[in-house]
Amino acid sequence: MSWSASELIAIAAARRLHDGCSVFAGVGLPLLAGILAKGLHAPNLQMVVEGGIIDPCVVPGRLPYSTNEMRLAVRATMLPSITDTFLLAQRGLLDFGFVSGAQIDRRGNLNSSVIGSFERPKVRLPGSGGANDIASLCREVIVLAAHEKRRLVEAVDFVTSPGSRVSAVITNLAVLGFDGPDRRACVRLLQPGATLDQVRQETGFDVLTEGEPAVADAPTEEELAALRALDPERVWL
Amino acid sequence: MSAADAAALVKDGDTVILGGCMFSRPPMALICEVLRRRRKNLVVCRNLSWLEAELLMIGGATTHLITSWQGLGVPWGLSRILREEVENGRVRFEEWSHFAMGLRFRAAAMGLPFLPARTMLGSDLMKVSAARTVQCPFTGETLAAIPALVADVALIHVHRADRFGNCQIDGYTHMDEDISRAAETVIVSAEEVVPDEEIRRHPDRTVIPGLVVDGVVEAPFGAYPGECYGLYETDFGHVDAYAQAARSGGASAVKAYLERYVYGLSSHAELVSLSDVGPLQRAARELTS
Numbered sequence: 001m002s003w004s005a006s007e008l009i010a011i012a013a014a015r016r017l018h019d020g021c022s023v024f025a026g027v028g029l030p031l032l033a034g035i036l037a038k039g040l041h042a043p044n045l046q047m048v049v050e051g052g053i054i055d056p057c058v059v060p061g062r063l064p065y066s067t068n069e070m071r072l073a074v075r076a077t078m079l080p081s082i083t084d085t086f087l088l089a090q091r092g093l094l095d096f097g098f099v100s101g102a103q104i105d106r107r108g109n110l111n112s113s114v115i116g117s118f119e120r121p122k123v124r125l126p127g128s129g130g131a132n133d134i135a136s137l138c139r140e141v142i143v144l145a146a147h148e149k150r151r152l153v154e155a156v157d158f159v160t161s162p163g164s165r166v167s168a169v170i171t172n173l174a175v176l177g178f179d180g181p182d183r184r185a186c187v188r189l190l191q192p193g194a195t196l197d198q199v200r201q202e203t204g205f206d207v208l209t210e211g212e213p214a215v216a217d218a219p220t221e222e223e224l225a226a227l228r229a230l231d232p233e234r235v236w237l
Numbered sequence: 238m239s240a241a242d243a244a245a246l247v248k249d250g251d252t253v254i255l256g257g258c259m260f261s262r263p264p265m266a267l268i269c270e271v272l273r274r275r276r277k278n279l280v281v282c283r284n285l286s287w288l289e290a291e292l293l294m295i296g297g298a299t300t301h302l303i304t305s306w307q308g309l310g311v312p313w314g315l316s317r318i319l320r321e322e323v324e325n326g327r328v329r330f331e332e333w334s335h336f337a338m339g340l341r342f343r344a345a346a347m348g349l350p351f352l353p354a355r356t357m358l359g360s361d362l363m364k365v366s367a368a369r370t371v372q373c374p375f376t377g378e379t380l381a382a383i384p385a386l387v388a389d390v391a392l393i394h395v396h397r398a399d400r401f402g403n404c405q406i407d408g409y410t411h412m413d414e415d416i417s418r419a420a421e422t423v424i425v426s427a428e429e430v431v432p433d434e435e436i437r438r439h440p441d442r443t444v445i446p447g448l449v450v451d452g453v454v455e456a457p458f459g460a461y462p463g464e465c466y467g468l469y470e471t472d473f474g475h476v477d478a479y480a481q482a483a484r485s486g487g488a489s490a491v492k493a494y495l496e497r498y499v500y501g502l503s504s505h506a507e508l509v510s511l512s513d514v515g516p517l518q519r520a521a522r523e524l525t526s
Contacts, residue, residue: 027311050335051258052409059524065310065473068258068285068409070524079409082258082284083339090336090355113332118365124323124330125315128362129285129306132334136356162359220452235312 003219005172008126008191010036010227011219013098016142020044021095024134026065027072029144030098036227048094052085054078059106060230067130086130091138094106097138097165099131099146100156102158106185106205108143108163108178110135111156118158128160129233135161147171153204174199175216176207184208192218240504243271243424243452247390252280254342254420255385256393257460258411259285260310260471264394266426266459266505271392272296273499282386284338284412287463288479290501291318295491300328303386305335313480317487333357333366337383339412344385345419352382391420394459395445396468397435400425402450405442407467408525417445426456428465458509467525469517 006029013033017023019042025034035058038045046055051068051156058064064071073079073157080088080091086093101110102125110129118121135141143166145151152169168178169185173194179186186208188197192215199207231237244267248255253271257263264479268289281290283383286307293299295318307330322328333341334354344352353371357363358381363370371382393413395404404425406413417423423504425445430453436443458465463470482490498508 006415050262052411062524065312066259066285068261068411069464070408070521073408074465074524081339081410081414083336083343083415086336086339086356094464112309118361120326121324124314124320125307126319127304127306127330127332128334130335132360132362133336133356136334136358136360137336159359159361164359168277181400 001223001224002160004237005146007219007224007227008172009170010237011146011223012175012191012216013142014040015047016168017042017045017096022046022048022093023087023096024048024094024097024138026050026130027067028100031063032227032236033098033232036223037229039226040223048085048088050082050085052082054080063231063235084232086137087134089133092139094138095140095211097134097141099135099141099143100159101131101160103153104169105141105153105156106161107183108166108169109156109159110143110161110163111158113158113160115157120160132161140167140207141165142154142167143169145171147173147202149204152202156223158224173202179208187213189214189216191216238452238454240266240270240426240454240456243267243454244255244274246422246424246452247271249276249277250278251389252282254279254388254391254416255283256391256411256413256416257463259287260463260476261409262394262460262465263287263289263412263463264392264426264459264463265289265463266394266456267392267454268292269339269499269505272298272495273424281472282388284335288476291316291483291491292495294318294322294328295488296495300332302328303333305332305333305338307479309476317374317484319489321487331366334362334364337368339415340383341386342412342415342419344383345387346415349380350382351384353379354383357381369493379454386419389422390422390424391416392424392467393417393445394426394456396427397429397431398425398453399431399433399436399447400453401447402445402453403436403443403447404445404450405436406444410444414444419450422451423449424452424454425450426454426459428457428459428468430455456505458514459505461512461514468521469514470524472512472517476513
C-alpha cells in the first residue's frame with residue numbers, strides 16, 4: 001500500500017478528532033480530515049465552516065473550492081452570518097481549529113500574509129482570511145503542513161496567526177508538539193517511513209526529542225479508501 | 238433604477254463595501270457598471286476578496302483594498318495580479334482578520350465606534366492595522382478594539398427586493414445584514430424585484446429593511462460568474478479560463494478580459510446572455526433541493 005503526503009496528513013488529522021467534538025474547518029485537508037473522522041469513528045462530530053455553515057454534508061466527489069458555497073451548505077443544520085459563526089468560536093464552543101501557512105515557526109506562529117516586509121513584500125500571500133481567528137479563538141489549534149525547510153522556519157516573517165493555542169503540527173514526516181513554559185518544538189510521532197534525521201534536515205529550527213520517537217500507525221485500507229472516495233479527482237490529495 | 242443610474246451614486250474616492258463573500262453573491266452587475274464609468278481612487282472593502290478585486294485594481298478603480306484575503310480560490314493558488322500590484326507598491330493591501338472585518342461592519346451597523354474582541358491579539362495584524370487594545374473596565378482584561386468601518390457606499394446582491402428596498406436573501410447571508418447598515422448610501426441589486434405583497438407574505442425572511450436602502454436594481458444573474466444560493470452555481474469554467482489567462486498574461490490579460498466582458502459590452506446582462514447558465518442553474522437546484 002502507498003499513500004501521498006496529503007493523504008498521510010489528512011488521516012493523521014482525522015485520528016485526533018474524537019466523537020462529539022466540534023471542529024472549525026477550512027476547505028482542503030481540514031475539511032477532508034473532518035469528513036473522514038465523522039465517517040469512520042466520530043459520527044457525532046460537528047463541523048463549523050467560516051462562510052457561515054454548521055454541520056455540512058459534503059457530497060463525495062463534489063468538494064467545495066471555498067468556505068462559502070452551495071457544495072458546503074448541502075443539508076447543513078444552520079447558515080449563520082459569518083460574524084456570528086466566528087462568535088461561536090470566541091464564545092469557546094469550538095474544540096478544534098485547523099490552520100496552515102506558508103511559514104510556521106518553532107512556537108507555532110503562522111504566516112499567510114507576506115514573505116519579506118509587509119509594506120513592500122517579496123511575495124504577497126492571500127492573507128489571513130479566518131486563519132488568525134481560528135488560531136486565536138478555537139480551544140485547540142492543529143497546524144497541517146507539508147514538511148519543508150523553507151516552510152518550517154526559525155521565525156516567521158510576519159505573524160498572521162498566533163501560535164499560543166497550537167497543540168500539534170501535523171506534517172507528512174512527523175507530528176510536532178510543544179513542550180515546557182517556553183513551548184519548545186518537539187517530535188511526538190514520526191510518520192510511517194520517515195526518520196528523525198529526515199525530520200531534522202527538513203526543519204528550519206531545532207526540534208527536541210526524548211529518545212527515538214514512536215512511529216504513527218500506517219494509514220489503513222479503510223482510511224485510504226474512505227478518503228479517496230471523497231476526492232476521486234484528487235484536487236486536494 | 239438602472240445599474241448605470243446606481244453606479245452614478247458611486248463617486249471617485251468613495252469607500253465602498255462589496256457584499257457577499259468571495260464568489261458567493263459578489264455584486265458583479267453593479268461592479269461592472271462602476272468599472273464602465275471608470276471610477277477612480279475607490280477604497281474597496283470586502284471580507285474575502287475575489288476576481289472583482291483584480292478587475293477593480295487593473296481597471297484603475299482602486300489602489301487600496303481593505304480585506305482579510307484575496308484570491309480566486311484555493312485550488313488556483315496565489316494571485317499573480319495581487320502579487321504584482323502589491324509587491325510593486327501600486328496597491329495597498331490593508332489586512333484584517335476575517336472576523337475583524339465582520340466586527341468592523343457590525344460596529345458600524347450598531348452605531349458604535351468599535352467593538353472589543355479576543356481575536357488578532359498576539360499577531361502582527363495588530364501592528365499593521367488601525368486596531369488597538371483596550372482594557373475591560375470590569376475585569377481589567379486586555380482586548381482588541383476593532384474600529385467601525387463606516388463606508389460611503391455599499392453594493393449588495395440579493396435574491397429578491399421590493400421597490401422600497403426590503404430585501405430577502407436565501408441561504409447564507411454572510412455579512413450583508415451588517416454591511417447594509419454600515420454605509421451612507423446602500424445600493425442593492427436583486428435577482429428579482431417583487432411586488433410589495435410578496436415581501437409582506439414572508440416578513441421573517443427579510444434581512445435588509447428598506448429604510449437603509451437608497452437604490453434597487455433588478456439584475457437577474459447579477460452575481461455571475463459568481464454564485465447565488467439556490468439559483469446558480471459559480472461558473473468555475475469561466476473562472477478557470479480567467480485564472481489561466483491572468484497567470485500567464487498578468488495585467489494585460491486582465492485588461493483584455495475587461496475589454497471583452499466589461500467595457501466591450503453594453504451591460505452585465507449581455508455577459509450573462511453570452512454564457513451557458515443552464516448547467517449552473519441545474520447544479521444549484523440539485524445542491525439545495
